[in-house]
Amino acid sequence: HVKSGGALLLFPAGRVSYFHKDTKRIADHTWNRIVASIASRAKAPYVPVFISGLNSPLFYRLGRIYYRLRLLMLARELTNKQNAKIKVSAGFPIEEKHYAKDADLTCRTELFRAQSYLISPEYETSWPADPVTHMQPLADEVPYHEVLAEIAQLPAEQHLLDHKDFSVYFGYQKQLPKTVDEIARLREMVFREHNEGSGEPRDTDHFDATYIQLFVIKKDTGQIIGAYRMGQTDKLLADGNLDNLYLNRMFDFGPEFVNRQKPCLEMGRSFLIPEYQRSFQGLFLLWRGIGAYVCKYPQYRTLYGTVSISKLYDMRSVAVIEQAMVTTTNNVARRHPYSYTFQPEFCDFAKKYGLKEHITPLLKTIEPDGKDIPVLLKHYNKLGAVFHSLGVDKSFNDTPGLLLSVDLPSAPEKLLKLYLADGWEDYKKAVKPKE
Incomplete structure (x- = not known):
């Protein structure tokens, strides 16, 4: 189906997000490697999606006691979402050729997961207003x-x-x-x-x-x-x-x-x-x-x-480039601040795998025109x-x-x-x- 150009929508975690005791935050379960396997074998573009929203505090509290209690709550959580608005954010399609060739399926799968968290609207930030607001006419050309x-x-x-x-x-x-x-x-x-x-x-x-x-x-x-x-x-x-x-x-x-x-x-x-x-x-x-x-x-x-x-790049893209490329030393320091806070699940991926080999697919997740570095x-x-x-x-x-x-x-x-x-x-x- 995918090889012939069909679209396939997957929920690779296989379950709703829940509270993780090790990280102390609500997040997806580990993703099934089938998502990376299909994309790789079919040479198919990948489109990350992030679905915003939360279940009730009771759902997460009971899940911390015993995971089966969380499962018993699912029907209630489904019915109490009537008339609720759920925000779905999608990245841009990334061709299979842009992913690192030497990344194994586990790394590729975790990268796919990180790409979804990268587009979380909660962490989308706009550039401050430009200090230059008026453009004078260009000078005349020198003959x-x-x-x-x-x-x-x-x-x-x-x-x-x-x-x-x-x-x-x-x-x-x-x-x-x-x-x-x-x-x-x-x-x-x-x-x-x-x-x-x-x-x-x-x-x-x-x-x-x-x-x-x-x-x-x-x-x-x-x-x-x-x-x-x-x-x-x-x-x-x-x-x-x-x-x-x-x-x-x-x-x-x-x-x-x-x-x-x-x-x-x-x-x-x-x-x-x-x-x-x-x-x-x-x-x-x-x-x-x-x-x-x-x-x-x-x-x-x-x-x-x-x-x-x-600044035609998204702030997230600039932060990805910085984290991927910069080797910090005590020999030089910037005079003016630049700050962006990544989604914690994305930070975990960056810490585990680094970003340098994955800059291109990460930027193409965010940039509407498919810009690379x-x-x-x-x-x-x-x-x-x-x-x-x-x-x-x-x-x-x-x-x-x-x-x-x-x-x-x-x-x-x-x-x-x-x-x-x-x-x-x-x-x-x-x-x-x-x-």
Whole structure:
């Protein structure tokens, strides 16, 4: 029936929820593994459902004395629900391919159960109102020929690479005032699509004057398709002032955090214009540029920064990402609170199995458009990133951001070859600066 496309509604606990002495809360019985077995064998989408409501206190009290007394009460509990309203909440269908392949039936079954508890309406929370409530019109586009004219004046070493119809450069605002204006305009345009805009005509601040702008242009037209903003911590912290770091606004960096130990690049404000956001080429060109830059300046062994998690995600999704990815240490702490409380049964699953291998089906349970984790987060994870904390960027429309660091020489060789090209071996062997 299921293999042929039919729907099957299951109550895998086989009984009504009851009081559990070990956890001291009312919850479903352990689910029968048949639900995971059928979904797996039939390669069928799974839709979690949560049915809200409670039986009478007497039902649960008698059940604590002896389970058969609970059974005797069922007929009474059924009849006293006449004219009652029962809320049924459903998640979104999750394809079988999104579940971890190496999870056994017991783990898969408990994950299905956790997904139902994840959508409990009692634990559904809305984002606070955005502090940015008015969007000014975007600034006028900077003519491409003005961008090309500024780029033509850059020293040759700031031309990082050419690839097909594109070129990658880096520079400073004092060298490229109009180009940085255009980058800031495009940043604001892209960030507004993700509910992260500043509301100003351009997304800019005083850090644009002290950070490097790495950007990709079309060679023939000068159109900017994407950019990164990078801070050289050895220069920015030369006077010991942590306020020179943008991310010091979000995080309290302890003396043992990597940016206070050795030269790093603080990465941020990355974007790709819409037509390149779903293509491999855009992200590849930005990272080929980063690779070319660190080959020129091999003292930078570590990259760190944040991946913004748009408030277009549900708060539960952001909390799932945080719990799955973050390894908490005493080296850094967020300056602004972010809190979400999970349903206790879901917490039990997370504690027993962890969430990292199950992020995709959990997010797809919640997100109406089937969003997975952000592409850039996936990218950093492949590079071997360590995720330190989830903070809130008060300068970025209160957008959550996941702080991470990457020890670049330790990244997978396949990716070093891809992004550092012929320079990867020399970079990997470069003598580390004295600390």
